[in-house]
Amino acid sequence: MSNRSTSTWTVKVGLAKMLNGGVIMDVTTADEAKIAADAGAQAVMALERVPADIRAHGGVARMSDPKIIEAIQKAVSIPVMAKCRIGHFVEAQILESLGVDFIDESEVLTPADDIHHVDKHPFTTPFVCGCRDLGEALRRISEGAALIRTKGEAGTGDIVEAVRHMRTLIKDIACVSALRPDELWSQAKSLGAPVELLRTVAEKKKLPVPNFSAGGIATPADAALMMQLGAEAVFVGSGIFKSDSPAKRARAIVEATAAYDDPDTVARCSFDLGEPMTSISVDNLMEENKLAIRGQ
Amino acid sequence: MGNNRIGILAVQGGFDLHVECIQSLACSHRLVRNPEDLNNIDALIVPGGESTTMQWIMKKNGLFPAIKTALLNNSLPCFGTCAGLILAATTIYNDHEDSHNDEGFGYAPMCVTRNAYGTQVDSFETDLNIPHIQEKFRAVFIRAPRVLSHGKEIKVLARCEKDPVLLQYKRSLFTTFHPELSNSLAVHKYWLDLIGNR
16 A cells, blocks of 8 residues: 555554553563563563673673574564664664564663664664653654653662652653743753754653653562653563562562552552562662663 | 543553543543442443553453453443454454463454564554545554454444454444544544444
């Protein structure tokens, strides 16, 4: 049909909008993907190693082996996302060729380019990118990201950075919404973001794409906290498969995310989950060991 | 304007887009998250999203059997878009290894398959001709399902190439696309008329 078109903005953002109110789980194997899907995950994120292991073992963290991604795609019917390194547009091309549903250009992997992000517009596959504030969010959207997640600090199990980034983003949006139209120009300059996008944010009082939360969610209460602060959905990385009983914790986080404003349900699903992941306080991290500072 | 109270299933997925559509048509709505929420509604929208996730949450809190009973009694007309259509079907095909998750409401006599067009890179938008509703409706298909076969009681209102994409069963309406992502409210309005809202 002549009027049929793929990779339009509506089609890209449309998938992000269908992922409202659920949990996206990091998985490294097809078996983990099945556990995640059985626990009610709305999507899985394929990566080579979960952030806690990347942090512990160091070295260069790259895109997953395509063989593993393909096995995960065969294993589950929910969307499969996968991570590429910041600026590594060839890893992104490979992920598109594999037919993944979303590409996460992620600070959790070792950046391939210290200046440029991937130009995401020419891709058919939609992209998600991390941010710590409104300026970062709008720079990623202007590069073509169809979904934003606040970064938090992946692999720590400490929610403090996720909270900081979400509160900062929401405060930034509120500030922009209070500006006079003639003040948006200088605000755009100081945020390093296009004024057209800033004008949209000021009018709608929200980002032009959905905003999820990531980086540090380890418990059902953490997930519900991020949802109450304004996240539309949550990414859980090491929090599930680095905990004592992944399936049980995964189910509990899914349930708490769906019923985030119902304390009785969040309380009930917080019972008896065993030990959470081994956590690191972000306060004890050296600044240069923070993943969130990558790719600004 | 409308006097029916429209329930919108809000456990996961694009429910907020349906809220905007229903508000634009000046109808009152109520979000449905628990079985009690069904007591005060006259019709139900089951939105797009991940049907396996929605099933899982609804089974956990008792909403799943409650909706199933209401549908099978014919006491709750519904409007299912994408995942909503999958959940309503009597037969769901799934060639993935997680297929044991699949059990829908078993309401509308049709056989559907998930992600029938491929992954997100194959998602698309196109103009549909929907006779009596809208000549040129910009329809958005996202990891869309396909209706492989259906009972005689089901009326096909629109097709995309050969595939039925808008189907009516009694006072319920189903789409494989996402009318809530279009600029037009014509499909929502058609359903509200169908359930006798105005």
